[in-house]
Amino acid sequence: MIATLKEKIGDENISQKEIDKISYSSDASRVRGIADSIVWPRTLNDVRTVISYAKRHRINVVPRGAGTGLAGGAVPQNSIVMDMGRMNRFAVKDDKAIVEPGAVLDDINSVSEFVLPVEPGSHSVCTVGGMIATNAAGMRALKYGKMIDWIDELHVIDGNGRLIKAKGEKIKDFCGLEGTTGVVVRARLKLAKLPQKRSTSIFSYDAITPLVEKFNSLKKENVLAMEFIDKYCSRLIGLGDSNHLLVEYEGDEGSIKDEESRKVWKARDGLYASISSKGYIIAEDPQIPLESIDKFLYWLQKNDVPTFGHIGIGVVHPHFKKDSKLVEEMFAVVKKLKGSVSGEHGIGLLKKPYVGQEFIDRVKALKAVYDPNNVLNGGKVI
Amino acid sequence: MAESTKCTECGLCRTACPVFDIMKVETLSPRGKVMLLKEDVKDEIFYACTLCKNCTVACPLKLELDKDFKNHRAKLEEDNKTTDAYKVLIDNVRKYGNPFGKVEEGKLPKELFCC
Numbered sequence: 001m002i003a004t005l006k007e008k009i010g011d012e013n014i015s016q017k018e019i020d021k022i023s024y025s026s027d028a029s030r031v032r033g034i035a036d037s038i039v040w041p042r043t044l045n046d047v048r049t050v051i052s053y054a055k056r057h058r059i060n061v062v063p064r065g066a067g068t069g070l071a072g073g074a075v076p077q078n079s080i081v082m083d084m085g086r087m088n089r090f091a092v093k094d095d096k097a098i099v100e101p102g103a104v105l106d107d108i109n110s111v112s113e114f115v116l117p118v119e120p121g122s123h124s125v126c127t128v129g130g131m132i133a134t135n136a137a138g139m140r141a142l143k144y145g146k147m148i149d150w151i152d153e154l155h156v157i158d159g160n161g162r163l164i165k166a167k168g169e170k171i172k173d174f175c176g177l178e179g180t181t182g183v184v185v186r187a188r189l190k191l192a193k194l195p196q197k198r199s200t201s202i203f204s205y206d207a208i209t210p211l212v213e214k215f216n217s218l219k220k221e222n223v224l225a226m227e228f229i230d231k232y233c234s235r236l237i238g239l240g241d242s243n244h245l246l247v248e249y250e251g252d253e254g255s256i257k258d259e260e261s262r263k264v265w266k267a268r269d270g271l272y273a274s275i276s277s278k279g280y281i282i283a284e285d286p287q288i289p290l291e292s293i294d295k296f297l298y299w300l301q302k303n304d305v306p307t308f309g310h311i312g313i314g315v316v317h318p319h320f321k322k323d324s325k326l327v328e329e330m331f332a333v334v335k336k337l338k339g340s341v342s343g344e345h346g347i348g349l350l351k352k353p354y355v356g357q358e359f360i361d362r363v364k365a366l367k368a369v370y371d372p373n374n375v376l377n378g379g380k381v382i
Numbered sequence: 383m384a385e386s387t388k389c390t391e392c393g394l395c396r397t398a399c400p401v402f403d404i405m406k407v408e409t410l411s412p413r414g415k416v417m418l419l420k421e422d423v424k425d426e427i428f429y430a431c432t433l434c435k436n437c438t439v440a441c442p443l444k445l446e447l448d449k450d451f452k453n454h455r456a457k458l459e460e461d462n463k464t465t466d467a468y469k470v471l472i473d474n475v476r477k478y479g480n481p482f483g484k485v486e487e488g489k490l491p492k493e494l495f496c497c
C-alpha cells in the first residue's frame with residue numbers, strides 16, 4: 001500500500017523501519033504511541049499528497065515539529081507521522097518573516113535584529129509550526145503575548161486536502177488547535193526588535209503573600225518577563241531555600257546584567273529537565289486569573305507540588321509524578337478559580353479529560369468543516 | 383547508572399547534533415538514539431554519531447550520552463552487528479596503524495573509511 005506513496009513523494013522521504021517507528025513513537029511528554037510510518041514532506045504538494053493518501057486509506061496523520069510538546073500532541077495513534085523538519089526555509093525582511101513550518105525559532109531569530117519575541121523554554125529546537133499549532137507562549141508572554149499575536153497569515157492544508165489561506169479571525173481556526181484542523185505549511189509572521197538593554201532582578205520570599213504583593217506592585221510597562229520559582233525548584237538551580245520572583249526589565253533597572261543575567265535565564269531554561277529527572281514527569285500549564293494566583297500558589301505549596309512558571313500571565317507549571325492523584329484535584333481547583341486547563345502547552349492526549357464542553361463543541365464544529373473524515377491528529381484534544 | 387536512563391526526552395539536544403542537523407531525522411538525534419537504547423535495539427545507527435559531545439553541552443542535565451553510544455557499539459561488535467566500513471577501518475588500524483589502509487608516501491588514501 002505504502003509503495004504508491006513512496007512513488008509520489010520519493011523513497012528517501014518515507015520510512016517504515018522499526019528504528020524510526022520507535023524514535024517517532026513519542027514526544028517530550030514521554031507518552032508512547034504507535035507509528036505506522038514516517039514521512040518527511042519537502043513541499044506543500046507532498047503534504048497534500050500524504051493527506052489525500054491517508055484520507056483514502058483511512059489512516060490518521062500526526063503533524064510533528066520538534067516533538068518538544070509536553071501534552072502528547074505529536075504522539076502517534078497508529079498514525080503516519082508527518083515530520084515537518086525538512087520544510088524549514090524562511091526569509092526575514094525588516095519586521096516580517098515568511099516561514100515554512102519546520103523552521104526552528106532560534107534560527108529565525110539569528111539572522112536579523114528583528115525577532116519573533118515569543119520565547120518558549122524550548123526556543124533552541126522548537127519549530128514555528130509547533131508553536132503555531134500550540135499557540136505557544138513562554139518567558140516573555142507578559143510583554144509580547146502568545147504566538148497568535150504574531151501571525152499575519154497562515155497557509156494550511158486541511159483534512160480535505162484543500163489549501164486554506166487564513167487571515168484575521170480565521171487564524172483562530174488553526175492556531176492552538178494542535179494540528180487537528182490542518183497542517184500549517186507556511187506562515188507570514190510579524191517580528192519586533194527586542195530592547196538592547198535588558199537586566200534582571202531576583203526577589204526572594206519565604207512566604208507566598210509578600211511575593212504576590214511584590215508581583216502586583218511591579219510596574220508592568222518596563223517588565224519583559226516575570227517568573228515564579230518555588231522553593232523546591234529554587235534549590236534545584238542553586239538559588240537557595242526560598243520562593244523566588246525572577247524579573248527581566250527593559251533597561252537597567254535590574255541589579256543583574258549582561259552575562260550574569262543570561263546565566264540566570266539559562267538556569268531557568270533548564271528547570272523543566274531538572275524537575276523531570278527527579279521523577280516529576282508530568283508538567284502541567286494551567287492559566288489562572290491573576291487575582292486568584294495567590295490562592296492557587298498556596299494550594300500547590302500546601303500539597304508540595306514543585307512549581308515554576310510565567311506568573312506574569314498567570315501560567316504556571318506544577319509538576320507531578322506519574323499517576324499522581326493530585327493532578328485531578330489540581331484541575332478541580334483550577335476550575336473553581338475560573339482558570340483554564342492549558343495556558344500554552346495544549347491539550348494533546350494528556351489533558352483531554354479536563355476540557356470543558358464549550359471547547360469540545362467548538363473543536364467538533366471546526367472538525368466538521370476542515371476535517372470531516374478525522375484524518376488529522378485523531379484522538380487528540382477531544 | 384547509564385546516562386540514557388536519566389534522559390527526560392525533552393529534545394533540547396536535537397539541533398546541537400551535527401548528524402541530526404543535516405538529516406533532520408529524529409532517529410539520528412541523541413534523543414532518538416536514547417529511545418532505541420531504552421528498547422535495547424541493536425542497530426548500526428549507533429555509528430551515526432561523531433562522539434562530539436555537543437549533545438552534552440545542550441543537555442540541561444549535562445548527560446554524557448556519547449558514553450552510552452560508545453558502550454552500545456561494543457555490544458554491537460560482540461554480536462557481530464557492526465558496519466562493514468567499521469570492520470575495514472579496524473582492520474586497517476591493526477594492519478597499517480591508520481584507518482585508511484595502505485597509503486603510499488605523498489599520495490592521498492584511495493578509500494576513506496570512517497565509522
Ligand SMILES: Cc1cc2nc3c(=O)[nH]c(=O)nc-3n(C[C@H](O)[C@H](O)[C@H](O)COP(=O)(O)OP(=O)(O)OC[C@H]3O[C@@H](n4cnc5c(N)ncnc54)[C@H](O)[C@@H]3O)c2cc1C
Nearest residue numbers: 065066067068069073120121127129130133137179184344
Ligand atoms: C524544555 C521545554 C520547555 C518548554 N517551554 C515552553 C514554554 O515556555 N512555553 C510554551 O508554550 N511551551 C513550552 N514547551 C512546550 C513546547 O516546546 C511548545 O509547545 C512548542 O511550541 C512545540 O513545538 P514543536 O516544534 O516541538 O512541536 P511538536 O511537539 O512537534 O508538536 C506540538 C503540536 O503541534 C502539532 N504540529 C506540529 N507542527 C505542526 C504543523 N506544521 N501543522 C499543524 N500542527 C503541527 C503537533 O501535531 C502537536 O499537536 C516547552 C517544552 C520543553 C521540552
